[in-house]
Amino acid sequence: MGEAIDLEIVLAQAVTVSKPKPATLIGAGLIEELHDFVEINSVELVIINASLTPIQQRNLERALDTKVIDRTGLILEIFGARAATKEGTLQVELAALTYQRSRLVRSWTHLERQRGGLGFIGGPGESQLEIDRRLINERIDRLKRDLGKVRTTRELQRSARKRVPYPIVSLVGYTNAGKSSLFNRLTGAGVFVKDMLFATLDPSMKLLQLPGGKKVILSDTVGFVSDLPHELVDAFRATLEEVLQADVLVHVSDISSEFHQEELADVEAVISDLWELEEDSTLAESEKVPPIVSVWNKSDLLSGDEREELKDRSDRQDNTSLVSAVAGEGIDDLIEQVEKILSSRDQVLSVDLPYSDGRSLSWFYDHGTVLERNDNTDTDTIEITVQLDPIAHQRAIILAEKESLRLY
Ligand SMILES: Nc1nc2c(ncn2[C@@H]2O[C@H](COP(=O)(O)OP(=O)(O)OP(=O)(O)O)[C@@H](O)[C@H]2O)c(=O)[nH]1
Ligand SMILES: [Mg+2]
Helix, strand or coil: HHHCCCCCCCCCCCCCCCCCEECCCCHHHHHHHHHHHHHCCCEEEEEECCCHHHHHHHHHHHHCCCCCEHHHHHHHHHHHHHHCHHHHHHHHHHHHHHHHHHHHHHHHHHHHHHHHCCCCCCCCCCCHHHHHHHHHHHHHHHHHHHHHHHHHHHHHHHHHCCCCCCEEEEEECCCCCCCCHHHHHHHHCEECCHHHHCCCCCEEHHHCCCCCCEEEEECCCCCCCCCCCCCHHHHHHCCCCHHHCEEEEEEEEEEECCHHHHHHHHHHHHHHHHHHHHHCCCCCCCCCCCCCCEEECCCCHHHHHHHHHHHHHHHHHEEEECCCCCCCCCCHHHHHHHHHHHHHHEEEEEEEEEEECCHHHHHHHHHHHEEEEEEEEECCEEEEEEEECHHHHHHHHHHHHCCEEEEE
């Protein structure tokens, strides 16, 4: 997960903690080893993939002489880096503060000692701890108010984003499944389109043209994790808000993982959760879970026999591809599955365009697939038959009205 926030990993180590130490979680021998490693390699951050008490965190930071964060801290960092919307950012900040506040309460001895007993900031009798807690509470209250305001404008934003003129294909899946690798592979395989309109898209979204001619916005997302700390659930949902805009979900899983089934189930549960949540609100009937393409990734790690068997199984199963993002196997098949789903929603229409209206003509070439074209020199018109996805179709109707074109 560390790569997700641009950390350079110098050592990853699994250790057995047979008897957790209340003061430091891990034992003195290991701490000594780590201390030397941290010193020699100038390590700036140590991540413990477990829950640390505030005391343990402080003690480890002192013993290792570097910054130490735990699992919740790391996940918060990742969410913070990935939150794209106003609501997402607020939600993550709220989770971070709530986390911080809980540390504050339990680590009061540490804080009081550390910040000293001067106490000139607060009124008489107010300790540093009470000041800290009051400041955090004030900030939390303000965030909650802001969130309330943001939510009321959510419907507006949603319809605004629906105006993005291309279908959105979202890569979702368990952490480490290979979403980002596949994202890079796909944006390399398709023609990556530079478009001024999308200059502001964040790096996890790219406009690309599929071989069949369709343009889509491909979006990479933050990985799902199991045992998500309870206090992070809302923040996690908020970072996935963009997924709710997707027209197609590509569910990437690591077929070579010994926990493949469990990881699939975890992700499916999150997906149905996300949409059920939506259905509670005031959403149109059309806002259902989008069609899902299943990608069994990392096929290169399978043995020959396993590979054969899974290839057969994926061929027999609808909307399923056996893929290797790294080796490139199965990528064409995956693209085909996505194109098939997108095409199934397309509409075909014909339109008469005056010769003089070159702009509308090129609009249709840009936004759809022109199936037939007749240039009629008698009437100075061009008649085209064009296949359009639902979004383009909507826009074509508006365009036709504005330019007084005949659609049929
Ligand atoms: N052998 C093999 N390794 C792969 C493949 N795809 C991804 N990986 C490796 O798996 C690890 C995780 O890949 P990522 O693409 O970062 O996974 P991710 O799903 O984006 O992970 P998060 O962003 O943390 O959720 C990396 O070390 C990749 O090199 C593959 O097809 N074959
Ligand atoms: Mg990733």
